[in-house]
Amino acid sequence: MNMHATTIVAVKRGSETVIAGDGQVTMGQSIVLKNNAVKVRRMYNDKVVVGFAGSVADAFTLSERFEEMLQKFSGNLLRSAVELAKSWRKDRYLRNLEAMMLVADQDKLLIVSGDGNVIEPENGIAAIGSGGNYALASAKSLAAHTKMGAREIAEAAMKIAAETCVFTNSHFTVEVV
Secondary structure (H helix, E strand, O other): OOEEOOEEEEEEEOOEEEEEEOOOEEEOOOEEEEOOOOOEEEEOOOOEEEEEEEOHHHHHHHHHHHHHHHHHOOOOHHHHHHHHHHHHHHOHHHHOOOEEEEEEOOOOEEEEOOOOOEEOOOOOEEEEEOOHHHHHHHHHHHHHHOOOOHHHHHHHHHHHHHHHOOOOOOOOEEEEO
16 A cells, blocks of 8 residues: 655745645545654755655655755755656656645745656646645645745645645644745
8 A cells, every 4th residue: 555645835935935744644535644744854055955755665765865965966956856856757766656745945936757857837836645636736726816925825725735635634843924
């Protein structure tokens, strides 16, 4: 059985970037194994925030590889993400990993996808995971129709996702860059 169930949302508004994630880990379609997992964390001297979704072991593997790239390229987020994506496509082991990441520093927000792509969302809002579409739609609407800050939008979008998606809970980890 695969362990999954995650919602991660990122919002960049003004000079603030926020990544928020829920804490639910699910096995199969009906078993909640853990409610307080931490899927958002800081890296590179707290200058980079990463949120990951997918198979737990795969997500940790990619997160560790990304942290190695950050060290190798002196915290350059874009270069580190591109180099990770290149190795993801080339490495036979990495190619089989089922995970995605949202990564951000003070200047950039990127989606690093399971097929080795690196995408910078044009509107500064991105989401991944089983509840990602709920959080994404909510965050886009809140950004377009309110004056809320990035943290408020991310938290409200996560709350809406938790109320809508059975694979998302309301135990959130929120990190601001």
